[in-house]
Amino acid sequence: MTALPAHWLDKDRRELRLKESAASDRIYELLTTACALVVPALVVSIAVAIFAAAWPAFAKLGLSIVTSSNWDVAGGHFGAAPAVFGTLVSSAVALVIATPLAIGVAIFLSEFSPVWLRQPVGFLVDLLAAIPSVVYGLWGIFVLIPLLREHVMPFLRDTLHLGATPFFSGPAYGPSMLAAGVILAIMALPYISAVSREVLMAVPRSQREAALALGATRWEMIRDAVIPYARSGIIGGIMLGLGRALGETMAVTMLIGNRPEISASLLAPGYTMASLIANEFSEATNDLHLSALMAVGAVLFIITLIVNAVARWLVWSVARSRAQ
Amino acid sequence: MLQSTEVSREKPPRLVTPMVQVRAPEPSASAEETKPCIVASHLSAFFGDTAAVKDVSISIPQKAVTAVIGPSGCGKSTLLRCFNRMHETVPRTRIEGSVEILGSSIYEEGTSPIAVRRHVGMVFQRPTPFPTMSIRSNVAAGLRVDSKSHAARGTTSEIVEEALQRAGLWAEVKDRLDESAMALSGGQQQRLCIARALATRPRVILLDEPTASLDPLSTQKVEELVYDLRKTVTVVIVTHNMQQAARVSDRTAFLLMGELIEFASTSELFTAPRDPRTESYITGRFG
Numbered sequence: 001m002t003a004l005p006a007h008w009l010d011k012d013r014r015e016l017r018l019k020e021s022a023a024s025d026r027i028y029e030l031l032t033t034a035c036a037l038v039v040p041a042l043v044v045s046i047a048v049a050i051f052a053a054a055w056p057a058f059a060k061l062g063l064s065i066v067t068s069s070n071w072d073v074a075g076g077h078f079g080a081a082p083a084v085f086g087t088l089v090s091s092a093v094a095l096v097i098a099t100p101l102a103i104g105v106a107i108f109l110s111e112f113s114p115v116w117l118r119q120p121v122g123f124l125v126d127l128l129a130a131i132p133s134v135v136y137g138l139w140g141i142f143v144l145i146p147l148l149r150e151h152v153m154p155f156l157r158d159t160l161h162l163g164a165t166p167f168f169s170g171p172a173y174g175p176s177m178l179a180a181g182v183i184l185a186i187m188a189l190p191y192i193s194a195v196s197r198e199v200l201m202a203v204p205r206s207q208r209e210a211a212l213a214l215g216a217t218r219w220e221m222i223r224d225a226v227i228p229y230a231r232s233g234i235i236g237g238i239m240l241g242l243g244r245a246l247g248e249t250m251a252v253t254m255l256i257g258n259r260p261e262i263s264a265s266l267l268a269p270g271y272t273m274a275s276l277i278a279n280e281f282s283e284a285t286n287d288l289h290l291s292a293l294m295a296v297g298a299v300l301f302i303i304t305l306i307v308n309a310v311a312r313w314l315v316w317s318v319a320r321s322r323a324q
Numbered sequence: 325m326l327q328s329t330e331v332s333r334e335k336p337p338r339l340v341t342p343m344v345q346v347r348a349p350e351p352s353a354s355a356e357e358t359k360p361c362i363v364a365s366h367l368s369a370f371f372g373d374t375a376a377v378k379d380v381s382i383s384i385p386q387k388a389v390t391a392v393i394g395p396s397g398c399g400k401s402t403l404l405r406c407f408n409r410m411h412e413t414v415p416r417t418r419i420e421g422s423v424e425i426l427g428s429s430i431y432e433e434g435t436s437p438i439a440v441r442r443h444v445g446m447v448f449q450r451p452t453p454f455p456t457m458s459i460r461s462n463v464a465a466g467l468r469v470d471s472k473s474h475a476a477r478g479t480t481s482e483i484v485e486e487a488l489q490r491a492g493l494w495a496e497v498k499d500r501l502d503e504s505a506m507a508l509s510g511g512q513q514q515r516l517c518i519a520r521a522l523a524t525r526p527r528v529i530l531l532d533e534p535t536a537s538l539d540p541l542s543t544q545k546v547e548e549l550v551y552d553l554r555k556t557v558t559v560v561i562v563t564h565n566m567q568q569a570a571r572v573s574d575r576t577a578f579l580l581m582g583e584l585i586e587f588a589s590t591s592e593l594f595t596a597p598r599d600p601r602t603e604s605y606i607t608g609r610f611g
Binding site: 115206207208209210211212213214215216217224225228229231 | 408410413415438439441442445446448450452454455456457465466517520521524
């Protein structure tokens with residue numbers, strides 16, 4: 001090799017540009033790494049800020065923040081149990097209503113809908129996610145609540161005799177856990193439905209054909225081959241919807257009645273953590289009150305983290321059971 | 325031979341030379357068995373305006389293996405999919421002409437494709453086990469759908485065992501029926517799919533290039549299985565592989581550009597083809 005004239009090698013080196021391309025890759029790598037680090041840094045800094053601000057309340061009140069029902073600003077009692085209860089129950093009601101509806105929409109769009117109808121209906125469902133939550137709140141106050149109060153609640157309580165159970169007893173004022181659950185269902189629906197539709201459409205044709213070739217009807221094919229294949233993705237979609245419902249503030253605050261009481265009845269008003277914070281933040285006068293609100297925020301943060309972790313675990317375990 | 329079953333039987337001879345060699349003709353079948361099972365008359369199948377199968381008339385004998393060969397895109401899979409009405413599951417497809425199975429027209433007004441498919445099983449190119457189901461549930465998947473014949477034939481376990489026995493898979497999976505079907509190898513998965521198709525006791529089994537995605541050893545097992553199935557069921561197998569057709573089939577149909585060029589006994593088609601195009605194909609001059 002030493003026999004080669006040096007300028008030949010220089011020429012080759014220039015043509016090959018080995019150094020240059022490596023340098024540009026390096027810059028690109030640094031840039032994207034920096035972008036990727038911003039996100040965890042943000043999450044950590046938000047968590048630190050919330051927990052630091054919440055610390056005085058946790059130190060003084062301990063677990064009574066989530067176990068006590070006594071929220072008395074003047075007396076210095078900050079028990080947010082009704083808000084924790086309300087957040088969990090309104091989200092659960094939302095999922096119970098939204099999940100079958102959303103999966104029904106997804107199955108229709110992926111399996112039954114004529115091709116020309118797919119786009120418009122899918123677009124309208126996606127549009128539900130684009131409506132601002134304050135608009136949902138207004139619609140809830142002027143349309144949903146009167147409808148629930150005049151027709152749905154009396155029907156559930158009296159006509160179906162569900163009033164005999166604690167879950168639908170008591171007077172129907174309108175603003176209630178049920179109203180909040182229904183509005184959350186409408187808001188969570190597009191998320192669940194969009195994800196489910198994608199995973200259903202991604203089920204390979206070979207799986208559908210395998211079921212059809214066994215003499216399955218279309219419904220049997222969907223039940224036995226398509227939905228089981230897509231189930232981990234559908235669960236992921238439901239968890240996404242749940243995440244949306246847990247943190248939703250504005251529309252719920254406008255519809256839930258904001259009464260800090262734990263009631264078994266869905267017809268009774270309630271409270272959620274998000275609406276508690278939104279209602280009281282601007283009026284928080286002393287440090288403990290502010291810190292208690294931060295503590296409620298921290299609890300909400302933890303609950304959503306847990307939901308996300310459970311969702312990950314569910315999707316992972318379902319996917320694993322399939323891979324084995 | 326690595327096959328491990330106790331039943332003694334005549335094995336199909338293996339080919340070592342690349343070009344086609346045909347096993348000795350079978351002992352003559354009884355009159356009942358030579359009756360046609362599938363009769364297609366002037367059958368054409370379309371995707372949109374394109375005809376994939378053109379005016380095919382063929383009479384496929386009962387309880388025998390019929391191979392369909394031809395170059396890629398010649399319409400052999402489409403022809404097969406007309407025999408269990410799977411062709412129409414693809415949008416914008418249609419057929420012309422008629423198909424009779426054991427004397428009943430399957431495209432007649434009022435015939436249910438679902439009922440047809442219960443009598444005409446199908447196995448695809450790639451194994452398609454249901455991934456969330458156990459081995460047992462996979463075999464029983466078609467039974468749940470068809471409960472009437474189910475009750476008449478004993479318990480699900482008995483039917484599952486019988487189907488796995490017939491597919492030559494029982495010995496390998498009998499101790500792990502509740503494991504996921506995805507734990508099986510590709511070849512085992514394909515035999516599982518054959519067992520699944522057999523569990524509903526179809527009169528016909530359609531195999532659409534069943535060994536296309538398998539290794540040679542698994543291919544050999546599936547071929548032996550196909551060879552045995554002909555005693556109890558009518559088999560139509562689409563294959564790219566001429567040696568395979570020669571090894572497993574009694575009769576062979578050669579398709580070219582959607583047309584049926586020649587249909588004869590396998591030995592005749594491979595040793596003395598009547599059509600020059602068949603001869604070109606089997607001697608490897610095109611396709």
